[in-house]
Amino acid sequence: MSPECCAPSTTPPAPSSRGAPSGPSRAGTRTARATRRPRAPTRATSPSCCGRTRPTRRCTRCSTRPATAPTGSPSRWRRSADWPRTDPDPRTAPEEAVPVTARPQNPDPSRPGSPESSTTEAPSKPKRGGSHGVRAARPLAADDRARLLAGAHHDPHALLGAHLVRGGVAFRVLRPYAQAVTVLAKGLRAELHDEGDGLFCGVLPLPEVPEYSLLVTYDDSEIEAEDPYRFLPALGDLDLHLIGEGRHEELWTALGARPMTHQGVPGTRFTVWAPNALGVRVTGDFCYWDGTAYPMRSLGSTGVWELFLPGVGDGALYKFDITRPDGSHTLRADPMARRTEVPPATASIVTESHHVWQDDLWMAARGDRPVHESPFSVYEVHLPSWRPRLTYRQLAEQLPAYVRDLGFTHVEFLPVAEHPFGGSWGYQVTGFYAPTARMGTPDDFRFLVDALHRAGIGVIVDWVPAHFPKDDWALAHFDGRTLYEHEDPARSEHPDWGTLEFDYGRKEVRNFLVANATYWCEEFHIDGLRVDAVASMLYLDYSREEGEWAPNEHGGRENLDAVAFLQEMNATVYRRCPGAITIAEESTAWDGVTRATHHVGPGGFGGLGFGLKWNMGWMHDSLGYAAHEPVHRKYHHHEMTFSMVYAYSENYVLPISHDEVVHGKRSLVSKMPGDWWQQRATHRAYLGFMWAHPGKQLLFMGQEFAQGAEWSETHGPDWWLLDPSYSAEPDHRGVRDLVRDLNTVYRDAPPLWQRDTDPGGFAWVAGDAAEDNVFAFLRHDASGAPLLAVSHFSPVVRHDYRLGVPDTVPAWAEVLNTDAARYGGGDIRNEDPLKPDSTPGNGQPVSIQLTLPPLATVWLRPV
Incomplete structure (x- = not known):
C-alpha cells in the first residue's frame, strides 16, 4: 500500500474496442448517439489511490489525483489540463466561489461515486451528476421538453439559460452529443447534471444571474462558448412595431443575419418572419448543420423569430430549420440573406460590408437634373455572359472602360439578385437581397458599381417583384403554409412561367418588396430599377381564360393590390433615393404608368408613379x-x-x-x-x-x-x-x-x-x-x-x-x-x-x- 493513499493498487482491464465519434457530431450520427446507452468507463486507479476516483479525477476519499489518464481509457473521459478541480483548495479558492469540492453524494450504491459503491466494480453510467453544490433543477414539464427537443417551442429562452429560482439560479443548457457542460463564471466552475437528450441543468446558490460562459465537453474536445440563451432580444420594439405594420423601410436591418456586438459580446443576430411556424431553429456550418441546440424565440404577435448567436460572424453558412404546423420540418434559405453560396448550393451566408465607397461626387450630383431632361442612353448587359467567367472585380476592369468608350450614359444589368437556374437569366429570383454569388461577393458587386460611377456611368438593375420560383428551400410555402404567395391558388400560380405570384395585399409581403427596392438603391448605390413584367401584375386575367380568374371588388380585372404596391414602391424609392429612376416594362396601354400617384386619371386610378416606361x-x-x-x-x-x-x-x-x-x-x-x-x-x-x-x-x-x-x-x-x-x-x-x-x-x-x-x-x-x-x-x-x-x-x-x-x-x-x-x-x-x-x-x-x-x-x- 502506498503511504500516500488508503487503497491498494489495481491494474485496469483492457478498454473496449468500440469507438465513439469525436467532437459535436454531424446530424448523420445523431440517431445512433441518442439511442445507445453510454458505456461505463473502465475505472483506473493510481498506486497511490484508494480506487474511489473516476479516470483522471481526484479521489473522492483521499483527494489524490492520478498523474495521467490510464492507457486505453475511453476518450470521452479525457480532460484537458485546465479541467476544473473537483475539490477546492482552501488556500486558493475565493471566498465568494460556490463550493464544488466533489460530485454530489449518491445514495444509490449502484451509481459510481457513491460512498457505498464497490471499489472493484465499474457499473454502467446512464447520466452524469453535477459538481458538489449543484442541486438538480426541477425537471421540465413533459410538454415543454417534448416541444423544445422537437424544435416546436415558441419561447426556448424561458426554458434554457439562467433564471432566478428559489434558492439560487437555475441553469439549463441544450447541447446534443455533449458529455458534460460546466458553467464558468468569476470564481465559479460548476458541472451541471445530465438530464438526457442533450439537456444539462443545475441550481447554484447564487443571489443573482452572473456573467457566465459554458465549457462544453465532447468526446475528445472541449469548447468554451457563450450561452445564446443568456441574452435579451437583439431586435428592438420599434423594429417589431414597424414590421407588424408593414412599414419598415429598412427591413434588411431588422431581419436576416446581422453581425453585431450585443451586450458586449460579438456575434450574429438571426431573425426571420415565419408566422405559421410552430418553431424555428438556426442551423449552419457552425453547428455541423444540426440546429437542435439553437431554437429561436418568437417575438410577440409579429411572426418574427430571433436568436443571437455569440461567436458566429462574417462568412458563416446558415439556414433556418422550420417546424411546420403539421410538425414536419423544412430547411430554408434566409429570405433576407444578403449573401448566398454559389448555385447549385443554397445556403445563406452571414456577411457585413467592408467596402469604402469612392463615388461621392457621382451620388451628390445624381439628382441635380431630372432624367427626363438629360441624356439617357443605356447599354443592356447580362453580366455572366458579357465576358464569360469574369468576376465582378474583373468586370470592373473592363466594362466601365468599354461603356465609356461607346458613350452610353448608363448600363442596365439583367437581374443580379440570386437565382438558382442560370437559364432563367436571373428572372426567377430566390435571393432578393443577395447579388448572385456566381461572380463574387456583395462587396465585389459594390466594387463594380463604384467603378462604373467613377467612370461617369449610371447603373440600372432589372428587378423582379412579379413572381418567384417554387424551389422547396426558398420562399414557396415558406413556413408550411402560403406566406409570400397568394392563398388563392388561382391567383398564386403564374400561368406562363410555372412560378408563384406574390400576395401584394399582405402588408408584410408588400413591405418585403418595397424595402427590397430601396435596399438595392441604398446599399449598392443603384441608380435605377427596371421593373420586370408589370403587366402580369396589373391584370387579374393576365394569361388566364374565362373562369380562371375572379374580378376585383369593383367587378373589374385590375389587381388593386398590385396597383397599391407599385404606387407605394415608387413613392418610397423617389422619397428615399434622390436621383434614382424607376422604369416599367409594361406591355399594355394601362393609363398613367409614369403619372404621379396622386394624379387620378380617366380610369379612376392614380398614376403608378414610374419615371419611365419601355415603349x-x-x-x-x-x-x-x-x-x-x-x-x-x-x-x-x-x-x-x-x-x-x-x-x-x-x-x-x-x-x-x-x-x-x-x-x-x-x-x-x-x-x-x-x-x-x-x-x-x-x-x-x-x-x-x-x-x-x-x-x-x-x-x-x-x-x-x-x-x-x-x-x-x-x-x-x-x-x-x-x-x-x-x-x-x-x-x-x-x-x-x-x-x-x-x-x-x-x-x-x-x-x-x-x-x-x-x-x-x-x-x-x-x-x-x-x-x-x-x-x-x-x-x-x-x-x-x-x-x-x-x-x-x-x-x-x-x-x-x-x-x-x-x-x-x-x-x-x-x-x-x-x-x-x-x-x-x-x-x-x-x-x-x-x-x-x-x-x-x-x-x-x-x-x-x-x-x-x-x-x-x-x-x-x-x-
Missing part, C-alpha cells in the same frame, strides 16, 4: 417595318409614324432589349432583309432613326457591333467578330464606331433629349413620304434650337431631295451620316452646308435640297 409598341412596330423588303415598306409606312400618336402619353424608353434577340427572333442585323451590305446599312439607318426619335434609348449587348447570331447566356456576344484577323471585322467595327458617334453627338445635342416628354420638342417635316420610304422630323431644345433628322429606307440614292425647313436657320450641316465610309457605308454625303431657298415645302416657307444615301439616316444642325 413596347414602338419596338414592335418599328422592327416590323424594318423587316419588310424595301419595295413593300410603303405599305407599312404607318408602322414608323404611329408611335408619335402616343409618344407623349408616357415617359418612354425605346428598347432593343435581350427579349428581341433570342428564341428564334434573330439578332437585330439579321432581322433586316437583303444581302449583307443591305442588312448592315438598314441596321445603321435604324439605329440613327432610334437615337433621334423622342424617348430614351436602350441597346442590348452584341447589337452595337451587328452580331449576326442570336444571344445565348452560355457564351455571350461573339467578340471574335472584332478580331482584326477576321475578314469581316471592318464591317462589325464600323457599326460599333457608329454607335459611339451616335452617343457622342446625342450627348452634345440638347434637342435630342431635353424635351423628350414635351410635345413642343418635336415636329414632323415629312411624315407621309411613303412612296420614298422617307421620314423627316425636327427636334427642338428648350431654347428652340433645332436638329433635323432624315431617315431613308430605300436602297437607292435620292439626289436633290427637297425638304421644307424653318426660315430662321441660315444653313444646315451634316453632323452624322450612317452611310459614312468609316461605318462601312458608301460614303454618300452632303459635305457642304445646305442653304435654304425660297421654295416652300412641307408646310414651311423655305426648303433645302440634299442628297439622301441609300438605307441611311442623316442628322443636320444649324451652322
